[in-house]
Amino acid sequence: MSQRGPRRAYPDVFPAPAASDSTIPDAAAGLTEGDHGRLPDGTRRALVQLLRGPYVNRARHPRLWPSLIADEAAIRERLGDLFLELVLDREAGLAFVRNMTSAEADLPRVIRSTPLTLVDTVIVLFLRDRLLRAAASDRRVFVGRDEIDDATSVYRAASGSDAVGFARRVNASIEKLKNANVLLGTGEEERYEVSPILGMVFDADEVLAVTAELRALAGAS
Known part of the structure; x- marks a missing residue:
């Protein structure tokens, strides 16, 4: 009896998005019985990965990235319905979602942020x-x-x-960053690759403000 290979997580080829007057492409048919979705399979998978987080990376998600780029407008529209916005850097090959903000309206926070400890912050800025x-x-x-x-x-x-105690705090921070896919394993013990997503998460003003506070704290200790 022949053995069946493992099931693929994705089909070999994603269906191309159908042409449509709307920003949301029409799927040729529902993916399952009772499916009312209109996005193609690949686009849905890209959207799910964005919502799961922490990000979509062109190198780490080569099957999802083309669908994300092809249906960017549709994905932005779907995320907007959930009070979320897409942050996309085509050149770096990175995308993630964040809460929509407004000075005029009190919008719900869909994505919960994890507070950074002192050690977390020092490592992230480094x-x-x-x-x-x-x-x-x-x-x-x-x-x-x-x-x-x-x-x-x-x-x-x-x-x-x-x-x-401080070594334990550093260990905990490293584990937190590994779980968030900010620090990526290399196969070598205690050596990590740094995900380029960090270059997109904090803007320059935030970094300057936090860095100034840390320097003052270090100088006072």
């Missing part, structure tokens, strides 16, 4: 700085645990922890 330094040469960025320890050590006194 990683973002490494990304920006490598951006001009379009190089991938890798960091080791020893580099993270060096970047955070100056803030140990400000954290109020002893050496053992």
Whole structure:
């Protein structure tokens, strides 16, 4: 008896979006009985990945990226119905969603944000700085645990922890960033690739404000 191979997560070829006067392309037929959706299969999968988070990456999601680009307008429309907006960088090959904001209206927060601890913030800014330094040469960025320890050590006194307790905090922050796919495994123990998504999450004003606070905190400790 022949053995059946594992089921594919995606079909080999996604259906091309059908032409339509609307920004939402019409699917040729429902994907299942009772399906009232209008988006093609590939576009739906891209939308689901955006909602699951933390992001869609051209290199990590090669089957989803073409559908995201082809049906960008439709995806933006669907996200807008949920009070969400798409952040897309075609050149970097990255996309994610964030809560829609308005100065005039009180909009619901659909995506819950995770508060950053002192150690989280220090590591995130360190990683973002490494990304920006490598951006001009379009190089991938890798960091080791020893580099993270060096970047955070100056803030140990400000954290109020002893050496053992502070190491636990750094461990917890690294695990949080790994779970968020900000730090990507390399197959080498305690060495990580930094996801370029960090370059898109914080704007320059936010970084300057937080960096100034951290420097003041480090100087006072």
